Amino acid sequence: MKSDESFETKITNAKAILEKLMDPAMPMNESVKAYEEGMKELKTAETMLQNAELQIQIIKNQEQ
Secondary structure, three states: OOOOOOHHHHHHHHHHHHHHHOOOOOOHHHHHHHHHHHHHHHHHHHHHHHHHHHHHHHHHHHHO
């Protein structure tokens, strides 16, 4: 997982992990690792989204 990946890549990665987690044949230890990885992807995506929202708010405030 690279820190310079885009928001869209993070969401795509999380969706792929979710697909893996839906496989009932996946061993428990792999499921836990995949879940942890998916949550990290989502947390990073959430932070990226919050930063983008803040940047937009700053731009809007500068225009006023």
